[in-house]
Amino acid sequence: MKPVGPIPPGYEALDGELVIGGHTVSALVANAGRTPLFVYSRAHLDKRMSELRSAIPARIGVNYAVKANPHPDVIAHMAGLADGFDIASSGELAMLQAAGIDAGRVSFAGPGKRDDELEAAITSGVTLNCESEGEAERTLAIADHLGIAPRMALRVNPDFELRGSGMKMGGGAKPFGVDASQVPPLARKLIDAGVEWRGLHIFTGSQALNEEAIIETQGNVLKLAANLAGEIDSSLPKLNMGGGFGIPYFPGDEAIDPTMIGAALADMVANLPPLLANTELCLELGRYLVGEAGVYLTRIVDKKESHGVAYLVTDGGLHHQLAASGNFGTVVRRNYPVAIASQFDAEPSEEVNVVGCLCTPLDRLADKAFLPRAEVGDLVAVFCAGAYGATASPAAFLGQGPAAEMLI
Ligand SMILES: Cc1ncc(COP(=O)(O)O)c(C=O)c1O
Numbered sequence: 040m041k042p043v044g045p046i047p048p049g050y051e052a053l054d055g056e057l058v059i060g061g062h063t064v065s066a067l068v069a070n071a072g073r074t075p076l077f078v079y080s081r082a083h084l085d086k087r088m089s090e091l092r093s094a095i096p097a098r099i100g101v102n103y104a105v106k107a108n109p110h111p112d113v114i115a116h117m118a119g120l121a122d123g124f125d126i127a128s129s130g131e132l133a134m135l136q137a138a139g140i141d142a143g144r145v146s147f148a149g150p151g152k153r154d155d156e157l158e159a160a161i162t163s164g165v166t167l168n169c170e171s172e173g174e175a176e177r178t179l180a181i182a183d184h185l186g187i188a189p190r191m192a193l194r195v196n197p198d199f200e201l202r203g204s205g206m207k208m209g210g211g212a213k214p215f216g217v218d219a220s221q222v223p224p225l226a227r228k229l230i231d232a233g234v235e236w237r238g239l240h241i242f243t244g245s246q247a248l249n250e251e252a253i254i255e256t257q258g259n260v261l262k263l264a265a266n267l268a269g270e271i272d273s274s275l276p277k278l279n280m281g282g283g284f285g286i287p288y289f290p291g292d293e294a295i296d297p298t299m300i301g302a303a304l305a306d307m308v309a310n311l312p313p314l315l316a317n318t319e320l321c322l323e324l325g326r327y328l329v330g331e332a333g334v335y336l337t338r339i340v341d342k343k344e345s346h347g348v349a350y351l352v353t354d355g356g357l358h359h360q361l362a363a364s365g366n367f368g369t370v371v372r373r374n375y376p377v378a379i380a381s382q383f384d385a386e387p388s389e390e391v392n393v394v395g396c397l398c399t400p401l402d403r404l405a406d407k408a409f410l411p412r413a414e415v416g417d418l419v420a421v422f423c424a425g426a427y428g429a430t431a432s433p434a435a436f437l438g439q440g441p442a443a444e445m446l447i
Contacts, residue, residue, distance in 0.1 A: 040390050041407040042290035044376035046422050047331035049083055052384035057420055059334050060447040064380040064418050067336070067447070074338040074418065075355035075442040077429055079113055083332035088120045091327075094301030096308045100321035102146070102279065105131045107325030107426035108333065112446035114138045117328070125168075125279075125323050129156040132165060146279065148194055148240055150214045157181050166190040168240040168279070170216055172225055179232055191229055192237040192277065195219050195267065199259050201283045202252035204244030206368060215242070219263060223270035230273060239264050242281035242323060250295050253283060254303040265312035277319040284327035288362075288423050289373040326426035333425020335360055335442070336380055337404075339417045340396070349391045353419055356395015356402045359442045361432035363421050364395070364403055377405040380420035385411035393419055397437055 056063040060080035062070075067078050091101060100122035105114065109131060115138050117124075124140060126132050127149040135145055147160050148168035154177060160167050161182050169175045169191055182189040196218050200210030217225055222239070230236050241260045247253050260280050268275045287294050308320070337355030344350070357364035365372030377393060379385065387409045395402035404421055413419070434441040 040409050041374055043374040043378075043405060043408050044289045044423070045287050045292065046376045046378060047286070049086070050334070050422070055382055055384055057334070057378065057380040057383040062447060064336055064420065067445070068338075068418065071443045071445055073443055074336055075353075075359055076336045077333055077359070077424055077442055077444040078336065079108070079110065079329070079333045079425055079444070079446045081116055081446060083425075084113075084116055084120065084329060087328055087332065091297050094297035095322070096301065096305045098308050098320060099280075099304060100319070101328075102321050102323040103328055104323055104325030105134065108329045108428075109134050109430055110444050110446065111138065113329060114140070116446060121328070123321055126165070129159045132159055132163065136163065146192065146237075146240065148242070154181060158185065161185055161187050161189045164190060166192055166237045168192050168194040169229075170194050172217065172221070175225060175229060179229075179234070182234070188233055188235050190237050191234040192240050192279070193217055193222055193226055193229070194240040194242070195222050195263065197241055197243060197259070197263050199243065199256065201244030201247050201256045203247050203249045204252075204283050205246030205285065206244055210243070216240070219267065222267050226267070226271045226273075230271070236273070236276060238275040238277035238318065239267060240279040240281075242279070244283045246285040246326065247283040248285040248287065248292055248295055250299045253295070253300055256281075256283070257300075257304065258307060261307055261311070261315065264318075265314050268314040274314050274316075275318045277321070278315065279321055279323050282322045282324040282327065284324055286326055286330045286423060288375055330423050330426035333423070333428060334380075335363075335421040335424035335428060337395075337419050337421070339413055339415050339419060342413070342415055349389060351391050351393045351413055351419065352396065353393060353404065354396055355419075355442065356397045356404065357399075357432065358395070358397060358434050358436045358439045359432050360395075360404060360421055360424065360428055362427050363424070364401060366401055367427065367431060372403070372406065374405045374408055376422035377408060377410075378420045378422070379411045379413045380418040382411045382413065382417065388412050397439070
């Protein structure tokens, strides 16, 4: 038997069924008309943001990293919750524009921005978090041609990393950002060229569950930003401090305590170096804001036994849940939080493998999980599906197509 990950708080049973945002899963699936189905809960999104806001100093804004979940209804809802938005492509820019989000709230980071993307960012007034000297030169040339002063910040590749993060985006050779030592001359060049200087972006990693590591990194980020501002010889209008706040996916993972991080941030904010005294500060978070607000529901279409092993075969799989299948950035596969949604309060009684409908051994949603006895027609829930699910999975694989999605 292998344990499954911890079910996030706020999910309960009604008449034996999992309830999401006040609705039973059978009602949600009936409403959607089909499975597989991603359900995102407004109530969960609101709660997460309000708890975070009350933990951190009001001085520090919260940006939403759209890549975590770009569903139009989620974006529209986050427009009322987040201060800013971080995008990674002109496709995401178009999504924010469709939601009527002001470009002044948006910053665009990511390596490999094409000329047409730079042009779209410049004309719309989005802040470009510039990733390299070459990108800076292309931006200046395009802006010159357009006759617009571009809004620009520099993304810094710091010499430190976020300890314990699932994905490291700083420290050593990286395709992200400008090496810290190269930042001052490039920033000077941009300021002298007349760009609308928006400061620095320092994103060091993602999926960290250790508060002390997060706090240490935020301290390092502020120190580095102050040093760089000194070398640039200009105060910073804005500093995007990154984030990296993780959520518990796997057995043994524990949720971070935002009040601990918030208290440390309050201390840092009270003792900011002079060059950061008037700097606008923000965190940039994706999965922490939306991950636990989403549940993926898939129906069991077959139950079989092979060599004494029970299989629940579902109509979903890795084409919607690449991360839960263990094929998106994990080295050793472990079980996500998974449950039989249609028998949410039943006692576990059977060891099963929950698999998807794709003809590949990679398509696993749970290995050797001890779950209530389920039959064809029952619904399986995969939790922590609100981030990096629908759009981070190969929905077109084997002609399956996307899952339904709804925000409730
Ligand atoms: C620049 C940047 N911002 C934000 C994020 C969001 O990370 P997370 O969803 O872990 O908060 C990432 C993730 O890779 C990133 O690269």
